[in-house]
Amino acid sequence: MNEPATLGEALSRRGISRRAFLKYSAYLASVMALPASASQAIAQGLAKARRQSVIWLSFQECTGCTESITRSSSPTLEDLIFDLISLDYHHTLMSVSGDAAEHAREAAMKENKGKYIVVVDGSVPLKDDGIYSTIAGITNLQMLKDTVKDAAAVVAVGSCAAFGGIPHARPNPTGAASITDIVKDKPVINIPGCPPIPEAMTGTLAYILSFGKLPELDHLARPKAFFGETIHDRCYRRPFYDKGLFAESFDDEGARKGYCLYKVGCKGPIAYNACATLKWNHGTSFPIQSGHGCLGCSEPHFWDQGGFYKPLAAHAGVSAPLIGAAAVAGAAAGGAAAWIARRHQQRYLAETEAIDRSVGKDKG
Amino acid sequence: MELLQFSRGPALTFAIAVFLLGTLWRLIGILMLERRRVDAEARPGTPTPLAAAASGVLAKMWPHKTFLKSSLFSVLNGYVFHIGLAISVLLFAPHVLFVKSLLGISWPALPSNVVLAVAVITAGSLLASLVHRLTNPVQRLISRIDDYVSWAVTFLPVLTGIAAVAHIGGRYETLLAVHILTVCAFLIWFPFGKLMHAFLFVLSRGTTAIRFKQRGAEV
Ligand code: SF4
Numbered sequence: 001m002n003e004p005a006t007l008g009e010a011l012s013r014r015g016i017s018r019r020a021f022l023k024y025s026a027y028l029a030s031v032m033a034l035p036a037s038a039s040q041a042i043a044q045g046l047a048k049a050r051r052q053s054v055i056w057l058s059f060q061e062c063t064g065c066t067e068s069i070t071r072s073s074s075p076t077l078e079d080l081i082f083d084l085i086s087l088d089y090h091h092t093l094m095s096v097s098g099d100a101a102e103h104a105r106e107a108a109m110k111e112n113k114g115k116y117i118v119v120v121d122g123s124v125p126l127k128d129d130g131i132y133s134t135i136a137g138i139t140n141l142q143m144l145k146d147t148v149k150d151a152a153a154v155v156a157v158g159s160c161a162a163f164g165g166i167p168h169a170r171p172n173p174t175g176a177a178s179i180t181d182i183v184k185d186k187p188v189i190n191i192p193g194c195p196p197i198p199e200a201m202t203g204t205l206a207y208i209l210s211f212g213k214l215p216e217l218d219h220l221a222r223p224k225a226f227f228g229e230t231i232h233d234r235c236y237r238r239p240f241y242d243k244g245l246f247a248e249s250f251d252d253e254g255a256r257k258g259y260c261l262y263k264v265g266c267k268g269p270i271a272y273n274a275c276a277t278l279k280w281n282h283g284t285s286f287p288i289q290s291g292h293g294c295l296g297c298s299e300p301h302f303w304d305q306g307g308f309y310k311p312l313a314a315h316a317g318v319s320a321p322l323i324g325a326a327a328v329a330g331a332a333a334g335g336a337a338a339w340i341a342r343r344h345q346q347r348y349l350a351e352t353e354a355i356d357r358s359v360g361k362d363k364g
Numbered sequence: 365m366e367l368l369q370f371s372r373g374p375a376l377t378f379a380i381a382v383f384l385l386g387t388l389w390r391l392i393g394i395l396m397l398e399r400r401r402v403d404a405e406a407r408p409g410t411p412t413p414l415a416a417a418a419s420g421v422l423a424k425m426w427p428h429k430t431f432l433k434s435s436l437f438s439v440l441n442g443y444v445f446h447i448g449l450a451i452s453v454l455l456f457a458p459h460v461l462f463v464k465s466l467l468g469i470s471w472p473a474l475p476s477n478v479v480l481a482v483a484v485i486t487a488g489s490l491l492a493s494l495v496h497r498l499t500n501p502v503q504r505l506i507s508r509i510d511d512y513v514s515w516a517v518t519f520l521p522v523l524t525g526i527a528a529v530a531h532i533g534g535r536y537e538t539l540l541a542v543h544i545l546t547v548c549a550f551l552i553w554f555p556f557g558k559l560m561h562a563f564l565f566v567l568s569r570g571t572t573a574i575r576f577k578q579r580g581a582e583v
């Protein structure tokens with residue numbers, strides 16, 4: 001059988017009904033907060049789209065992002081669309097192929113020059129010429145530069161690729177850098193999260209396929225559709241926050257009643273992500289619903305924010321010795337100022353007494 | 365996020381250090397001064413210095429009837445924003461948590477939306493005090509740059525705090541960082557300007573009362 005020319009054709013060959021396809025387009029339009037009319041445009045765009053060549057590079061990462069996106073527990077339509085992109089190279093999934101995989105990458109780059117999308121998970125070590133992570137003897141830095149050279153766009157998946165993530169955490173021994181630190185001449189989309197929400201990933205790819213352009217991005221190059229609001233904005237525990245009802249620990253009465261987790265370190269107020277609305281595992285739950293505060297994993301430097309269990313309102317490392325020294329210095333300065341002032345006072349009193357005495361003598 | 369890290373860490377450390385240094389400098393400098401002698405013989409029934417000071421502090425909580433009418437707005441408005449500030453600063457849950465992280469002590473907080481309402485009233489009252497200062501000829505004449513800076517560094521934390529809680533005018537983390545930076549400005553200015561009255565009003569009222577009472581004068 002011939003290779004299907006378009007996505008629409010490929011989907012129908014897989015037995016996906018038009019109704020199911022329209023349903024998916026409507027779902028996509030709704031999760032991306034697009035107007036209802038966009039659903040039709042997505043359906044048409046996707047049906048006509050050609051299979052997009054994708055090269056997936058995995059650098060300093062834990063494979064959590066790939067796990068999240070390729071989870072196979074229950075294949076959904078978006079999984080199928082994901083299948084139907086032409087995943088020409090995936091370092092982790094193809095690692096057993098060895099040399100052949102590298103040739104596949106090179107061939108895909110040549111065939112789809114200027115058109116392929118590079119998806120990257122993991123950060124890139126820059127220290128000591130990038131020797132801390134190599135694939136087939138090529139440093140991550142070199143592989144990224146070579147692969148991105150002829151790409152149409154780059155999608156940095158996961159917080160490590162988007163912001164350096166955990167490898168970038170202090171003291172960052174490998175000099176880990178994000179993709180945007182390195183790639184300056186191609187459009188880069190960040191889909192952060194540790195791991196990112198699968199729908200954010202597939203939704204963004206589907207958007208690019210349907211409309212042939214990048215979705216609207218925020219100042220950190222994240223699609224606004226998924227990263228436009230904080231977890232706190234859409235958290236179902238928010239009424240408790242507003243009422244001042246907080247869990248003080250993970251097993252107290254407040255925790256059992258589902259009170260707000262701010263006091264036990266929730267970073268929801270500064271975390272821009274869609275967990276509270278899309279949730280995980282097909283809308284089953286998300287960390288706050290399971291009783292744990294948000295770690296703010298879709299934000300830069302989330303690992304170094306002063307502690308996962310420290311409330312957001314806590315100071316971030318106010319230096320006690322410095323403050324103590326300032327207090328001692330202040331007390332010493334006050335003591336010295338008073339001592340000088342007392343000497344002036346005493347001199348003044350002695351002078352006035354002397355004047356009093358001489359006035360008394362004159363009168364006498 | 366970086367601005368937030370800066371404001372919660374180095375900026376806050378610097379501001380608290382300046383606050384403590386300046387405040388202790390001024391307070392210890394004043395408290396260790398030579399006591400001024402009152403040469404007049406103590407009148408019969410002169411209260412102990414502590415009682416005299418306490419009565420002096422309390423007596424000045426409300427203006428003398430001669431000035432009541434002319435100063436009623438300033439006094440009432442002053443109470444509104446002072447009490448409002450105390451509630452907003454001390455009874456907002458994130459503030460209580462901040463103090464807890466710093467000093468290890470904590471106390472119950474009020475619901476966030478109640479504090480938000482109080483903060484809005486406080487901001488309105490502070491604005492009214494500025495308008496009054498600018499429109500009242502006497503107040504305007506006696507106002508110095510210190511008064512305006514002290515007003516600004518008090519008003520800005522309230523304003524940015526409201527903006528942060530209500531998510532108005534920017535992203536939450538930016539508003540929070542700006543809020544903390546305005547608090548830093550408050551702390552840095554505090555010991556060197558008129559905000560120091562928060563400590564000094566007790567000392568000045570108290571000493572005046574002790575001296576007056578010894579001479580048999582009312583305060
Ligand atoms: S649990 Fe976290 S995100 Fe939810 S309301 Fe509380 S602080 Fe906000």
